[in-house]
Amino acid sequence: MSSPPRIGLLGGTGIEGKGLALRFAQAGALVVVGSRARERAAAVVQELNQRLGHESIHPAENREMLAQSDLVLLTVPFAQAADALDTYRNDFRHGLTLVDATVPVKSKTTPGPGDLPEGSGSQFLAKRLPEGVHLVGAFKTIPAHILAELEVPLDCDVFVCGDSEPDKARVMDAVRVIPGLRPVDVGGLDAAATLERMTALAIRINRRYKSKGARFRVVGI
């Protein structure tokens, strides 16, 4: 095994970013929480490191984070994702693997995956990236707040999709760093259309079963 990758979170101060930062840091990865404002990142990181009991998460302004990270996870809400990509477009280094953990969950004011002409949020976002930056969909079906509950075993699968096999393999290796998560390769980026709907299905299941952490596991592979 090589040394753990430096994981950067683009817009990492929300619930999704916090949860992933905690799980990766707990597993021994180097984590940089990026934010538009360094102070915002610093405040969140202080809270997270306190919960962990060590100082293994670092704060940064998003551009600083991009310069320091091997793998960058996009963890803003989907509604802000396109703007974030446009803002940092020139800061993505050639060859960067960008992990799309966002999900367009349909509401009165926001589109669902079926409302996007590209078919999914990931395909919509991929079109906005400069050449040489590859988007990989992952973590879409993992409930954010379960990530943040460190005492809860995750015990589920992370569906990983993307059109570049080497980038996908890199993301699958990163997923394996977190105990209780198994990466499952579901093919090209177009699979995001299904994964994003599965997130909406999990939200429905949570509502019916008065649960908060419905997530998926594949049996039989």
Add this chain to the structure above:
Amino acid sequence: MSSPPRIGLLGGTGIEGKGLALRFAQAGALVVVGSRARERAAAVVQELNQRLGHESIHPAENREMLAQSDLVLLTVPFAQAADALDTYRNDFRHGLTLVDATVPVKSKTTPGPGDLPEGSGSQFLAKRLPEGVHLVGAFKTIPAHILAELEVPLDCDVFVCGDSEPDKARVMDAVRVIPGLRPVDVGGLDAAATLERMTALAIRINRRYKSKGARFRVVGI
């Protein structure tokens, strides 16, 4: 617990029907395999009963089966499902619960769920039913040939969707008859759009992992 329901299979001589017949009969349910031709049903039932070692599956022409069954499972291929519903339209008794186990898997010649203006195969089929017959989607994500391999523990969930709560409850009770299957209520019939895509995702996973039985389990409920 009440006595097990009499399960009828509309077009039950294919791989899906055979697998469900075997699992329900093994669990002690009364099963009637329907076919357009009684002799075709009889030949298949002989094979199935031989595998089971008892005579608990019965053959019937589809109309006979419809007259004898509490719960009817539609197990023809999706491409033949609309024709089957049209053919037997006048034979569905008022109050019948019809279980749609079909999946429109996109190919060169057949539509996927996204190609149907109704959004899913189940919604497309529901529109063709006479009043008083309720469609419930179930068993869509369970690989047919795994059902037929009786020595394989199923160990997965059956997602159940439908717009009539009593009919859905009836189907969930039937699912509980089969060991290793847990019904998960995923709300209205529109959830079929997601379930049908999940079947396509499982087929993709099978291809990647050289497996045959990828199926799903919900963690956290």
